[in-house]
Each structure stands twice: as structure tokens, then as C-alpha cells.
Amino acid sequence: MLFSFLDAAFDKIFLSILCCYFLLGKTKAMQIRQLQQSNYNNSLLLEVECVKNTTLKLKVFSTEGKIAKLFETNVHPGYQNLSFNVGDLSSGNYVLNAFFEEGFIKSIKFIKQ
Numbered sequence: 001m002l003f004s005f006l007d008a009a010f011d012k013i014f015l016s017i018l019c020c021y022f023l024l025g026k027t028k029a030m031q032i033r034q035l036q037q038s039n040y041n042n043s044l045l046l047e048v049e050c051v052k053n054t055t056l057k058l059k060v061f062s063t064e065g066k067i068a069k070l071f072e073t074n075v076h077p078g079y080q081n082l083s084f085n086v087g088d089l090s091s092g093n094y095v096l097n098a099f100f101e102e103g104f105i106k107s108i109k110f111i112k113q
Helices: 002-027
Strands: 030-038 043-050 054-062 067-075 078-085 092-100 103-112
Touching: 030 092, 030 103, 043 054, 067 078
Parallel strands: none
Antiparallel strands: 030 043, 043 078, 054 067, 054 092, 092 103
């Protein structure tokens, strides 16, 4: 009797841990490690880490909330350094919102020189 109670308790704990693992794993499917601006060639350099093939979508917003630029690129598992041309943006403050197939990743403010 005691063993069947322990087995049932263990099964519930194991199932909870397994659910947490998959839920947390989903949110960590892609991470943005770093954003740098290269004034030399008017580009944003983005370092990303991804665990599967997916599509990265970037939306650049002006301070007025209008979409200033859209980017879309395919990414592969592992670390990658991506470059995006922002030479056609005027100088000023912007917000970069990053998305992938499973949802929102991160929002990053940057200043275009």
C-alpha cells in the first residue's frame, strides 16, 4: 500500500517536472544574446542562439510607434551572427521587437547614429 502511494506521488512529481521542462524549453528555443550597431556599414549586428530551424522576424519601430523597417530571415540551430541593413533609417531612437514562430522573444531599444 505504501509503495503504491509513493509510485503515484512520484508519477505526479515526474509529470510536473516533465511539463515544466517542455514549457521552459519552448520559451528558450531562441535567444538574442547581443545587439550591436555598426556605423561603418549602417547595419545592426545581432547574435542569436537557436535550438531548431525557424524563422526570425524583426520589427523596427520609431518612437512614434510606426513600423520603420521589417526583416525576416531563416535561422539554424546554434549560435549565429546576423547583419541587417538600417542605412535607410534616419538618425534617432528605435525599438527592435524580435519574434519567431512560437512568439515574442525580446524588445531592444537602440539609437541610429
